[in-house]
Amino acid sequence: MSTSFIRDRPYLAKERASDITMPKLVICPLCGGFLWRPIACTTCETPFCKSCIKNWKAERTEPIPCPENCTEFIERKCPAGYLYALSELKLTCLNKSHGCNETLPYNNLETHEESCNYRLKTCPGCRTEIIRMEFDEHCAQCPLFLLTCPECNTSYQRQYAGEHNDTVCLRIQLRQLQDNHTQHQQEANERITPLEDQIRSLRQLVESLKNVQIDTQ
Numbered sequence: 001m002s003t004s005f006i007r008d009r010p011y012l013a014k015e016r017a018s019d020i021t022m023p024k025l026v027i028c029p030l031c032g033g034f035l036w037r038p039i040a041c042t043t044c045e046t047p048f049c050k051s052c053i054k055n056w057k058a059e060r061t062e063p064i065p066c067p068e069n070c071t072e073f074i075e076r077k078c079p080a081g082y083l084y085a086l087s088e089l090k091l092t093c094l095n096k097s098h099g100c101n102e103t104l105p106y107n108n109l110e111t112h113e114e115s116c117n118y119r120l121k122t123c124p125g126c127r128t129e130i131i132r133m134e135f136d137e138h139c140a141q142c143p144l145f146l147l148t149c150p151e152c153n154t155s156y157q158r159q160y161a162g163e164h165n166d167t168v169c170l171r172i173q174l175r176q177l178q179d180n181h182t183q184h185q186q187e188a189n190e191r192i193t194p195l196e197d198q199i200r201s202l203r204q205l206v207e208s209l210k211n212v213q214i215d216t217q
């Protein structure tokens with residue numbers, strides 16, 4: 001019995017295989033893609049992607065049935081046969097559409113994709129996605145990229161770097177010094193005020209002791 005419930009976007013779409021010689025065995029019934037980090041149902045031993053089962057469970061209440069209709073889904077390790085079949089797969093890199101032409105064994109895919117030169121990174125300035133290979137070059141000239149002045153620690157977009165001239169920078173540094181000074185003064189006051197209070201009450205104590213002495217004489 002197979003479910004036709006295909007909703008999750010597969011992590012590994014079938015189209016990623018360079019040639020599909022053993023399709024059915026290694027396909028997740030929930031997402032229709034290749035099994036990714038598979039786990040299986042203890043009863044029927046059908047494997048599913050771990051993330052697909054997580055989504056499946058999130059939408060149901062206990063006892064959660066197996067997607068293949070067993071009364072309850074009890075997780076077990078994916079049977080070795082499936083893992084072997086998966087290890088035989090050759091897949092294209094996730095970043096193929098950005099220019100990566102690598103074809104990788106299933107088990108090396110994740111490591112490659114993490115370090116792939118065609119992986120997209122977001123420029124913190126203009127928020128554009130750029131392939132890793134061109135990222136540094138882009139950031140080195142992106143007009144919206146944030147620069148930080150080493151003198152005054154102020155950040156500004158590269159396009160406004162010209163406006164941050166010596167006069168502006170010195171003015172900012174002066175304000176920072178003034179702010180610092182004011183803050184120090186406040187801190188000093190906060191330390192002095194309770195001391196003054198203590199001195200005042202000590203004086204009062206001394207005065208009252210004097211009075212006691214005078215009274216008893």
Ligand SMILES: [Zn+2]
Pocket residue numbers: 008010028029030031032033034035036048049052
């Ligand atoms: Zn799946």
Ligand SMILES: [Zn+2]
Pocket residue numbers: 041042043044045046066067068069070
């Ligand atoms: Zn089952």
Ligand SMILES: [Zn+2]
Pocket residue numbers: 093094095096100101102112113116117118
């Ligand atoms: Zn790649």
Ligand SMILES: [Zn+2]
Pocket residue numbers: 123124125126127128138139142143144145
């Ligand atoms: Zn940019």
Ligand SMILES: [Zn+2]
Pocket residue numbers: 149150151152153154164168169170172
């Ligand atoms: Zn500055």
